[in-house]
Amino acid sequence: MKSFEYIRPNSMGEAFQALGAYDNPFVLAGGTDLLVWMKRDVHVPECVVDLKGIPDLNSIRYEDGFRFGALTTVREVETSLLVREKIPTLCEAAGSLGSVQIRNRATIGGNLCNASPAADMAAILLALDAEVTVASPKGEKMVPLNEFFAGPQQTVLAKEEVLSEITIPTATEACKGVYLKHGPRKAMDIGTVNIAILLDADSESHCCNQIRISLGAVAPTPMRAGEAEALAQGKTLTPEVIREVAETAAGEANPISDFRASADYRRELIKGLVAKGISKILENGRT
Protein backbone atom coordinates (compact mmCIF):
# COMPACT_ATOMS: atom_id res chain seq x y z
CA MET A 1 0.00 0.00 0.00
CA LYS A 2 1.23 3.49 -0.76
CA SER A 3 1.69 5.75 2.20
CA PHE A 4 -1.06 8.02 3.51
CA GLU A 5 -1.97 10.11 6.53
CA TYR A 6 -4.19 8.42 9.09
CA ILE A 7 -6.64 10.43 11.13
CA ARG A 8 -9.00 9.06 13.77
CA PRO A 9 -11.48 11.84 14.63
CA ASN A 10 -13.38 11.76 17.91
CA SER A 11 -16.46 13.45 16.53
CA MET A 12 -18.32 13.97 13.27
CA GLY A 13 -17.18 17.60 13.29
CA GLU A 14 -13.54 16.51 13.37
CA ALA A 15 -14.28 14.00 10.60
CA PHE A 16 -15.70 16.73 8.36
CA GLN A 17 -12.65 18.87 9.05
CA ALA A 18 -10.33 16.05 8.08
CA LEU A 19 -12.32 15.28 4.91
CA GLY A 20 -12.24 18.94 3.97
CA ALA A 21 -8.52 19.35 4.59
CA TYR A 22 -7.37 16.91 1.89
CA ASP A 23 -7.99 16.67 -1.84
CA ASN A 24 -8.36 12.92 -1.90
CA PRO A 25 -9.46 11.57 1.48
CA PHE A 26 -11.16 8.24 2.05
CA VAL A 27 -13.38 7.18 4.91
CA LEU A 28 -12.35 3.97 6.69
CA ALA A 29 -14.92 1.81 8.40
CA GLY A 30 -14.21 -1.95 8.39
CA GLY A 31 -11.52 -1.76 5.76
CA THR A 32 -12.46 -5.03 4.08
CA ASP A 33 -13.11 -3.29 0.77
CA LEU A 34 -11.00 -0.16 1.12
CA LEU A 35 -7.77 -1.89 2.07
CA VAL A 36 -8.11 -4.30 -0.85
CA TRP A 37 -8.58 -1.35 -3.25
CA MET A 38 -5.60 0.41 -1.69
CA LYS A 39 -3.37 -2.66 -1.99
CA ARG A 40 -4.24 -2.76 -5.68
CA ASP A 41 -3.67 0.99 -6.08
CA VAL A 42 -7.24 1.44 -7.28
CA HIS A 43 -7.74 3.97 -4.50
CA VAL A 44 -4.71 5.96 -3.46
CA PRO A 45 -5.94 8.28 -0.72
CA GLU A 46 -3.80 11.08 0.67
CA CYS A 47 -5.57 10.60 3.94
CA VAL A 48 -7.63 7.86 5.52
CA VAL A 49 -10.25 9.05 8.02
CA ASP A 50 -11.10 6.27 10.46
CA LEU A 51 -14.65 6.72 11.74
CA LYS A 52 -14.38 4.11 14.47
CA GLY A 53 -13.40 6.67 17.10
CA ILE A 54 -16.71 8.52 16.75
CA PRO A 55 -19.30 7.47 19.34
CA ASP A 56 -22.84 6.35 18.50
CA LEU A 57 -22.17 5.07 14.99
CA ASN A 58 -22.43 1.44 15.98
CA SER A 59 -25.76 0.42 17.38
CA ILE A 60 -28.89 -1.52 16.53
CA ARG A 61 -32.06 0.13 17.76
CA TYR A 62 -35.68 -0.68 17.16
CA GLU A 63 -38.18 2.14 17.68
CA ASP A 64 -41.02 1.86 15.21
CA GLY A 65 -38.58 0.37 12.70
CA PHE A 66 -34.89 -0.43 12.80
CA ARG A 67 -32.16 2.19 13.07
CA PHE A 68 -28.66 0.85 12.39
CA GLY A 69 -25.58 2.91 13.03
CA ALA A 70 -23.47 2.92 9.87
CA LEU A 71 -20.58 1.20 11.65
CA THR A 72 -22.68 -1.75 12.79
CA THR A 73 -20.74 -4.76 11.58
CA VAL A 74 -22.26 -7.28 9.21
CA ARG A 75 -21.61 -9.94 11.87
CA GLU A 76 -23.57 -7.92 14.43
CA VAL A 77 -26.51 -7.79 12.03
CA GLU A 78 -26.15 -11.50 11.24
CA THR A 79 -26.21 -12.53 14.90
CA SER A 80 -28.64 -9.99 16.33
CA LEU A 81 -31.56 -11.77 18.00
CA LEU A 82 -33.70 -8.70 17.50
CA VAL A 83 -33.03 -8.59 13.77
CA ARG A 84 -33.59 -12.34 13.49
CA GLU A 85 -36.95 -11.94 15.17
CA LYS A 86 -38.17 -9.08 12.99
CA ILE A 87 -36.37 -9.41 9.63
CA PRO A 88 -34.71 -12.84 9.39
CA THR A 89 -33.89 -12.29 5.70
CA LEU A 90 -31.61 -9.44 6.71
CA CYS A 91 -29.65 -11.90 8.87
CA GLU A 92 -29.55 -14.35 5.98
CA ALA A 93 -28.17 -11.75 3.58
CA ALA A 94 -25.63 -10.56 6.15
CA GLY A 95 -24.47 -14.14 6.73
CA SER A 96 -23.79 -14.61 3.02
CA LEU A 97 -21.20 -11.86 2.92
CA GLY A 98 -17.60 -13.05 2.87
CA SER A 99 -16.45 -15.02 5.89
CA VAL A 100 -16.74 -14.64 9.66
CA GLN A 101 -13.39 -12.85 9.63
CA ILE A 102 -14.66 -10.38 7.05
CA ARG A 103 -18.06 -9.95 8.72
CA ASN A 104 -16.42 -9.14 12.05
CA ARG A 105 -14.93 -6.01 10.45
CA ALA A 106 -17.19 -5.17 7.47
CA THR A 107 -19.88 -2.61 8.24
CA ILE A 108 -23.31 -2.01 6.71
CA GLY A 109 -22.37 1.59 5.98
CA GLY A 110 -19.17 0.51 4.30
CA ASN A 111 -20.94 -2.08 2.17
CA LEU A 112 -23.34 0.60 0.93
CA CYS A 113 -20.68 3.25 0.36
CA ASN A 114 -18.40 0.84 -1.53
CA ALA A 115 -21.44 0.61 -3.81
CA SER A 116 -20.71 -2.58 -5.64
CA PRO A 117 -23.73 -3.49 -7.78
CA ALA A 118 -23.39 -6.90 -6.11
CA ALA A 119 -23.34 -5.56 -2.54
CA ASP A 120 -25.18 -8.04 -0.32
CA MET A 121 -26.48 -5.55 2.22
CA ALA A 122 -27.56 -3.14 -0.54
CA ALA A 123 -29.82 -5.68 -2.23
CA ILE A 124 -31.73 -6.62 0.91
CA LEU A 125 -31.88 -3.07 2.30
CA LEU A 126 -33.24 -1.83 -1.03
CA ALA A 127 -36.03 -4.39 -0.80
CA LEU A 128 -36.72 -3.19 2.74
CA ASP A 129 -37.17 0.41 1.50
CA ALA A 130 -34.28 1.55 3.68
CA GLU A 131 -33.28 5.19 4.01
CA VAL A 132 -29.86 6.47 4.90
CA THR A 133 -28.91 9.50 6.94
CA VAL A 134 -26.21 11.58 5.26
CA ALA A 135 -24.35 13.83 7.68
CA SER A 136 -22.32 16.82 6.57
CA PRO A 137 -21.12 20.15 7.96
CA LYS A 138 -24.45 21.55 6.78
CA GLY A 139 -26.50 19.13 8.87
CA GLU A 140 -28.28 15.88 8.17
CA LYS A 141 -30.53 14.74 5.36
CA MET A 142 -32.39 11.52 4.67
CA VAL A 143 -31.81 9.82 1.32
CA PRO A 144 -33.89 6.85 0.21
CA LEU A 145 -31.53 4.01 -0.56
CA ASN A 146 -32.88 3.74 -4.09
CA GLU A 147 -31.55 7.26 -4.71
CA PHE A 148 -28.19 6.63 -3.04
CA PHE A 149 -26.34 4.71 -5.76
CA ALA A 150 -25.11 6.55 -8.83
CA GLY A 151 -23.25 3.82 -10.67
CA PRO A 152 -20.75 1.01 -10.07
CA GLN A 153 -18.71 2.00 -7.00
CA GLN A 154 -20.38 5.43 -7.02
CA THR A 155 -22.76 6.99 -4.55
CA VAL A 156 -24.31 10.43 -4.28
CA LEU A 157 -22.08 11.27 -1.31
CA ALA A 158 -20.11 14.47 -1.69
CA LYS A 159 -16.56 14.72 -0.36
CA GLU A 160 -17.52 15.97 3.09
CA GLU A 161 -20.58 13.78 3.54
CA VAL A 162 -20.71 10.72 5.72
CA LEU A 163 -23.38 8.02 5.82
CA SER A 164 -24.21 7.81 9.52
CA GLU A 165 -27.35 5.74 9.89
CA ILE A 166 -29.62 3.31 8.07
CA THR A 167 -33.31 3.19 8.92
CA ILE A 168 -35.88 0.64 7.87
CA PRO A 169 -39.60 1.42 7.98
CA THR A 170 -41.96 -1.15 9.42
CA ALA A 171 -44.09 -1.48 6.30
CA THR A 172 -42.43 -4.71 5.21
CA GLU A 173 -42.59 -6.48 8.55
CA ALA A 174 -45.57 -8.55 7.49
CA CYS A 175 -43.49 -10.00 4.68
CA LYS A 176 -41.60 -13.24 4.60
CA GLY A 177 -38.39 -13.10 2.64
CA VAL A 178 -35.59 -14.91 0.96
CA TYR A 179 -32.09 -13.91 -0.13
CA LEU A 180 -30.65 -15.90 -3.00
CA LYS A 181 -27.04 -15.31 -3.93
CA HIS A 182 -25.91 -17.27 -6.93
CA GLY A 183 -22.30 -17.90 -7.73
CA PRO A 184 -19.77 -20.58 -8.56
CA ARG A 185 -18.94 -21.09 -4.87
CA LYS A 186 -21.09 -21.61 -1.79
CA ALA A 187 -19.12 -18.98 0.08
CA MET A 188 -16.51 -16.27 -0.16
CA ASP A 189 -17.75 -15.00 -3.47
CA ILE A 190 -19.30 -11.94 -4.99
CA GLY A 191 -22.70 -12.83 -6.39
CA THR A 192 -23.10 -13.47 -10.10
CA VAL A 193 -26.73 -12.54 -9.44
CA ASN A 194 -28.29 -11.65 -6.08
CA ILE A 195 -32.02 -11.65 -5.46
CA ALA A 196 -33.84 -10.39 -2.39
CA ILE A 197 -37.57 -10.99 -2.24
CA LEU A 198 -40.00 -9.91 0.44
CA LEU A 199 -43.52 -11.21 0.04
CA ASP A 200 -46.71 -10.94 1.99
CA ALA A 201 -49.15 -13.35 0.40
CA ASP A 202 -52.24 -15.05 1.72
CA SER A 203 -51.18 -18.53 2.84
CA GLU A 204 -54.26 -20.23 1.41
CA SER A 205 -55.04 -18.34 -1.77
CA HIS A 206 -51.49 -17.15 -2.53
CA CYS A 207 -52.90 -13.75 -3.32
CA CYS A 208 -50.07 -11.23 -3.25
CA ASN A 209 -50.66 -8.35 -0.83
CA GLN A 210 -47.21 -6.90 -1.04
CA ILE A 211 -44.03 -7.85 -2.86
CA ARG A 212 -40.55 -6.37 -3.11
CA ILE A 213 -37.99 -7.74 -5.55
CA SER A 214 -34.45 -6.48 -5.44
CA LEU A 215 -31.75 -7.49 -7.92
CA GLY A 216 -27.99 -7.29 -7.43
CA ALA A 217 -25.10 -7.61 -9.86
CA VAL A 218 -27.32 -7.15 -12.91
CA ALA A 219 -27.22 -3.41 -13.44
CA PRO A 220 -24.85 -0.51 -12.75
CA THR A 221 -26.41 -0.31 -9.29
CA PRO A 222 -28.46 -2.62 -7.08
CA MET A 223 -32.04 -2.21 -8.24
CA ARG A 224 -35.66 -2.94 -7.54
CA ALA A 225 -37.70 -4.75 -10.20
CA GLY A 226 -40.58 -2.28 -10.03
CA GLU A 227 -42.48 -3.56 -13.08
CA ALA A 228 -42.32 -7.14 -11.83
CA GLU A 229 -43.56 -5.97 -8.43
CA ALA A 230 -46.47 -4.06 -10.00
CA LEU A 231 -47.36 -7.10 -12.07
CA ALA A 232 -47.55 -9.34 -9.01
CA GLN A 233 -49.40 -6.90 -6.80
CA GLY A 234 -52.90 -8.13 -5.98
CA LYS A 235 -52.62 -11.24 -8.16
CA THR A 236 -52.90 -14.86 -7.19
CA LEU A 237 -49.39 -16.27 -7.47
CA THR A 238 -49.94 -19.28 -9.67
CA PRO A 239 -46.92 -20.87 -11.39
CA GLU A 240 -47.85 -18.99 -14.58
CA VAL A 241 -48.01 -15.64 -12.81
CA ILE A 242 -44.76 -16.38 -11.01
CA ARG A 243 -43.08 -17.17 -14.31
CA GLU A 244 -44.36 -13.94 -15.83
CA VAL A 245 -43.17 -11.93 -12.83
CA ALA A 246 -39.73 -13.53 -13.08
CA GLU A 247 -39.48 -12.85 -16.81
CA THR A 248 -40.53 -9.25 -16.30
CA ALA A 249 -37.84 -8.84 -13.64
CA ALA A 250 -35.24 -10.27 -16.03
CA GLY A 251 -36.35 -7.78 -18.67
CA GLU A 252 -35.89 -4.85 -16.29
CA ALA A 253 -32.31 -5.75 -15.51
CA ASN A 254 -29.37 -4.43 -17.48
CA PRO A 255 -26.59 -6.94 -16.87
CA ILE A 256 -23.15 -6.93 -18.39
CA SER A 257 -21.08 -9.86 -19.57
CA ASP A 258 -17.98 -10.30 -17.45
CA PHE A 259 -15.72 -13.08 -16.23
CA ARG A 260 -18.45 -14.37 -13.93
CA ALA A 261 -21.21 -14.73 -16.50
CA SER A 262 -22.62 -13.45 -19.75
CA ALA A 263 -25.47 -10.96 -19.72
CA ASP A 264 -27.75 -13.59 -21.22
CA TYR A 265 -26.92 -16.09 -18.51
CA ARG A 266 -27.55 -13.46 -15.86
CA ARG A 267 -30.98 -12.83 -17.34
CA GLU A 268 -31.67 -16.57 -17.21
CA LEU A 269 -30.52 -16.64 -13.61
CA ILE A 270 -32.89 -13.83 -12.71
CA LYS A 271 -35.81 -15.72 -14.26
CA GLY A 272 -34.93 -18.88 -12.39
CA LEU A 273 -34.07 -17.31 -9.07
CA VAL A 274 -37.03 -14.92 -8.84
CA ALA A 275 -39.39 -17.81 -9.56
CA LYS A 276 -37.56 -20.03 -7.10
CA GLY A 277 -37.57 -17.33 -4.45
CA ILE A 278 -41.28 -16.62 -4.68
CA SER A 279 -42.10 -20.34 -4.66
CA LYS A 280 -39.87 -20.93 -1.68
CA ILE A 281 -41.58 -18.22 0.34
CA LEU A 282 -45.04 -19.52 -0.56
CA GLU A 283 -44.04 -23.08 0.37
CA ASN A 284 -42.29 -22.36 3.60
CA GLY A 285 -44.50 -19.64 4.95
CA ARG A 286 -41.41 -18.39 6.73
CA THR A 287 -37.76 -17.66 5.99
Place this chain on the structure above:
Amino acid sequence: MEKKHQIHLIVNGELYDLLVRPNRTLADLIRNDIGLTGTKKGCDQGDCGACTVLANGKVVNSCLVLAVEMDGASVITIEGLQQGHDLHPVQEAFVEKGAIQCGFCTPGMIMTTKALLDENPCPSQADIKHYLEGNLCRCTGYVKIIDAVNKAADLLK
Protein backbone atom coordinates in the same frame (compact mmCIF):
# COMPACT_ATOMS: atom_id res chain seq x y z
CA MET B 1 6.50 11.53 4.54
CA GLU B 2 3.35 10.62 6.44
CA LYS B 3 3.19 10.90 10.17
CA LYS B 4 3.98 7.79 12.19
CA HIS B 5 1.76 6.80 15.07
CA GLN B 6 2.66 5.52 18.51
CA ILE B 7 0.46 2.57 19.34
CA HIS B 8 0.07 0.36 22.39
CA LEU B 9 -1.38 -3.05 22.03
CA ILE B 10 -1.38 -6.33 23.87
CA VAL B 11 -0.32 -9.38 21.90
CA ASN B 12 -0.60 -12.76 23.60
CA GLY B 13 -0.76 -11.06 26.96
CA GLU B 14 2.30 -8.85 26.49
CA LEU B 15 2.16 -5.09 26.07
CA TYR B 16 3.88 -3.64 23.00
CA ASP B 17 4.69 0.01 22.45
CA LEU B 18 5.45 0.63 18.78
CA LEU B 19 5.91 3.48 16.35
CA VAL B 20 4.21 2.52 13.10
CA ARG B 21 3.47 3.88 9.66
CA PRO B 22 -0.22 4.16 8.78
CA ASN B 23 0.15 1.71 5.89
CA ARG B 24 1.50 -1.09 8.13
CA THR B 25 -1.00 -3.92 8.34
CA LEU B 26 -1.55 -5.84 11.56
CA ALA B 27 -0.26 -8.96 9.79
CA ASP B 28 3.05 -7.27 8.98
CA LEU B 29 3.29 -5.80 12.45
CA ILE B 30 2.81 -9.21 14.04
CA ARG B 31 5.22 -10.97 11.72
CA ASN B 32 7.93 -8.37 11.23
CA ASP B 33 7.79 -5.84 14.06
CA ILE B 34 6.95 -8.32 16.83
CA GLY B 35 8.51 -11.38 15.21
CA LEU B 36 5.62 -13.81 15.59
CA THR B 37 5.65 -15.65 12.28
CA GLY B 38 3.00 -18.24 13.09
CA THR B 39 0.48 -15.92 11.45
CA LYS B 40 0.86 -16.41 7.69
CA LYS B 41 0.23 -14.26 4.65
CA GLY B 42 -1.45 -16.28 1.91
CA CYS B 43 -3.31 -13.81 -0.28
CA ASP B 44 -2.91 -10.51 1.60
CA GLN B 45 -6.46 -9.55 0.61
CA GLY B 46 -8.82 -11.28 3.01
CA ASP B 47 -9.67 -14.29 0.88
CA CYS B 48 -7.67 -17.16 2.38
CA GLY B 49 -7.73 -16.75 6.16
CA ALA B 50 -4.08 -17.73 6.68
CA CYS B 51 -3.56 -14.45 8.54
CA THR B 52 -6.46 -15.01 10.96
CA VAL B 53 -5.91 -13.71 14.49
CA LEU B 54 -8.20 -12.86 17.38
CA ALA B 55 -8.54 -9.10 17.84
CA ASN B 56 -10.54 -8.11 20.90
CA GLY B 57 -12.02 -11.60 20.94
CA LYS B 58 -13.10 -11.69 17.29
CA VAL B 59 -11.43 -13.49 14.40
CA VAL B 60 -10.26 -11.11 11.71
CA ASN B 61 -8.02 -11.20 8.67
CA SER B 62 -4.99 -9.34 10.01
CA CYS B 63 -3.96 -8.43 6.44
CA LEU B 64 -7.02 -6.17 6.24
CA VAL B 65 -6.47 -4.40 9.54
CA LEU B 66 -4.12 -1.44 9.82
CA ALA B 67 -1.80 -1.60 12.81
CA VAL B 68 -2.90 1.90 13.78
CA GLU B 69 -6.48 0.67 14.12
CA MET B 70 -5.29 -1.69 16.86
CA ASP B 71 -4.12 0.95 19.32
CA GLY B 72 -5.48 -0.22 22.66
CA ALA B 73 -6.48 -3.62 21.36
CA SER B 74 -5.76 -7.11 22.62
CA VAL B 75 -4.63 -9.56 19.98
CA ILE B 76 -4.10 -13.29 20.23
CA THR B 77 -2.06 -15.14 17.63
CA ILE B 78 -1.43 -18.86 17.24
CA GLU B 79 1.60 -18.51 19.51
CA GLY B 80 -0.68 -17.33 22.26
CA LEU B 81 -2.69 -20.52 22.50
CA GLN B 82 -0.31 -22.91 24.10
CA GLN B 83 0.45 -22.77 27.81
CA GLY B 84 4.16 -23.39 28.25
CA HIS B 85 4.77 -26.79 26.70
CA ASP B 86 1.12 -27.79 26.71
CA LEU B 87 -0.74 -27.49 23.47
CA HIS B 88 -4.17 -25.91 23.49
CA PRO B 89 -6.90 -28.57 23.03
CA VAL B 90 -7.63 -27.26 19.54
CA GLN B 91 -3.98 -27.70 18.60
CA GLU B 92 -3.95 -31.20 20.12
CA ALA B 93 -7.02 -32.15 18.13
CA PHE B 94 -5.46 -30.99 14.85
CA VAL B 95 -2.30 -32.99 15.56
CA GLU B 96 -4.17 -36.10 16.66
CA LYS B 97 -6.52 -36.14 13.68
CA GLY B 98 -3.79 -35.63 11.08
CA ALA B 99 -5.37 -32.34 10.02
CA ILE B 100 -1.99 -30.80 9.21
CA GLN B 101 -0.09 -31.41 5.96
CA CYS B 102 2.07 -28.50 4.96
CA GLY B 103 0.86 -26.52 7.95
CA PHE B 104 0.48 -23.18 6.19
CA CYS B 105 -3.28 -22.86 6.70
CA THR B 106 -3.11 -24.42 10.15
CA PRO B 107 -2.60 -21.39 12.39
CA GLY B 108 -5.55 -19.65 10.73
CA MET B 109 -7.69 -22.79 10.91
CA ILE B 110 -6.91 -23.20 14.59
CA MET B 111 -7.67 -19.58 15.47
CA THR B 112 -10.99 -19.79 13.63
CA THR B 113 -11.78 -23.12 15.30
CA LYS B 114 -11.08 -21.64 18.70
CA ALA B 115 -13.37 -18.69 17.96
CA LEU B 116 -16.11 -21.05 16.75
CA LEU B 117 -15.97 -23.23 19.85
CA ASP B 118 -15.84 -20.19 22.13
CA GLU B 119 -19.11 -19.01 20.59
CA ASN B 120 -20.73 -22.36 19.99
CA PRO B 121 -19.36 -25.30 22.02
CA CYS B 122 -21.59 -27.83 20.23
CA PRO B 123 -21.54 -26.87 16.57
CA SER B 124 -23.34 -28.92 13.95
CA GLN B 125 -21.39 -30.06 10.87
CA ALA B 126 -23.11 -27.28 8.92
CA ASP B 127 -22.12 -24.76 11.61
CA ILE B 128 -18.50 -25.90 11.34
CA LYS B 129 -18.39 -25.66 7.56
CA HIS B 130 -20.06 -22.26 7.58
CA TYR B 131 -17.73 -20.85 10.24
CA LEU B 132 -14.60 -22.12 8.51
CA GLU B 133 -15.57 -20.74 5.10
CA GLY B 134 -12.95 -18.06 5.31
CA ASN B 135 -10.04 -20.46 5.77
CA LEU B 136 -8.70 -22.19 2.68
CA CYS B 137 -6.56 -25.32 2.62
CA ARG B 138 -4.83 -26.53 -0.53
CA CYS B 139 -3.52 -29.79 0.90
CA THR B 140 -5.99 -31.72 2.99
CA GLY B 141 -9.39 -31.57 1.35
CA TYR B 142 -10.80 -30.40 4.70
CA VAL B 143 -12.13 -33.78 5.93
CA LYS B 144 -9.53 -34.19 8.66
CA ILE B 145 -9.78 -30.54 9.56
CA ILE B 146 -13.48 -31.00 10.26
CA ASP B 147 -12.66 -34.17 12.23
CA ALA B 148 -10.23 -32.08 14.26
CA VAL B 149 -12.85 -29.42 14.97
CA ASN B 150 -15.22 -32.11 16.21
CA LYS B 151 -12.48 -33.62 18.33
CA ALA B 152 -11.58 -30.22 19.74
CA ALA B 153 -15.22 -29.66 20.67
CA ASP B 154 -15.12 -32.93 22.63
CA LEU B 155 -11.85 -32.07 24.33
CA LEU B 156 -13.15 -28.68 25.38
CA LYS B 157 -16.31 -30.00 27.00
